[in-house]
Amino acid sequence: MAIATLTSKGRITIPAKLRASLGLRPGDRVQFVSLKNGSFEIVAATCSVRALKGLIRKPSKSVSIEAMAQACPSS
Known part of the structure; x- marks a missing residue:
């Protein structure tokens, strides 16, 4: 188990x-996903453009x- x-700055x-x-690499983002049981899951929120x-x-x-x-006339 990792702890x-x-x-004091919330990091x-x-x-x-x-x-x-x-x-994960430096600069990558992570997402904290709330689960139904009240716990959270950490998910890597960045991926390569090639994955799209x-x-x-x-x-x-x-x-x-x-x-x-014509579909999006400017204001």
């Missing part, structure tokens, strides 16, 4: 083994810049 201490250091397990590939389908019909401009 961390909260500083904690995630133990090295947990950082490695989550694949294929997430959104390619449109069947392309849209022109002019059509986009």
